[in-house]
């Protein structure tokens with residue numbers, strides 16, 4: 584078989600549960616604010632620093648993996664272990680394409696330039712990443728965070744057709760019920776203040792991390808630990824879980 588034939592055969596065989604739960608008005612415990620801690624881009628500092636800290640408090644988080652990353656191959660057993668510990672291996676596409684034409688995107692190379700993609704290619708690569716992740720954790724349901732939160736490939740939306748393939752897609756809810764922040768180079772106190780000062784109607788706080796004590800867009804191990812300690816000390820107010828668990832819990836309501 585040629586490469587293309589193999590890929591077509593692979594795609595034809597894909598089947599996913601149709602689930603498209605976006606944020607509903609209530610959580611299992613209406614008095615609590617759900618907190619989704621997520622860690623993007625498959626970085627080793629997440630394995631080395633974030634995971635032990637999360638496990639100390641038995642907090643479950645979502646790790647948005649890019650299968651193409653060298654860190655995935657070199658630490659395969661560690662990524663697999665996350666799933667068995669109850670964390671989510673989320674989809675963050677196969678190659679992490681982003682639109683080079685947007686501001687501050689000098690780092691996007693031509694191969695990963697979403698402006699050169701068709702929507703069909705963007706969709707196919709995301710669904711292929713699902714197959715890889717299923718091979719890692721055996722799961723057929725997960726959530727997706729679009730790289731750079733870009734939603735168009737050369738002007739064509741590719742997110743809408745993907746909604747049926749995920750329990751939820753992070754970052755697309757524009758309502759006042761949820762907030763989202765990707766902090767870097769901030770103190771633990773700044774993280775805590777953010778959580779404490781979300782608008783009154785907030786039901787879901789999304790905190791998107793990259794490096795923790797290393798790698799890019801990082802926060803320090805101390806800042807991360809201080810945030811977790813704060814959340815653990817205020818469990819009557821905050822419900823910390825993986826994004827898929829949060830979204831599935833509310834879907835049961």
Ligand SMILES: [Zn+2]
Nearest residue numbers: 623624730731
């Ligand atoms: Zn990313």
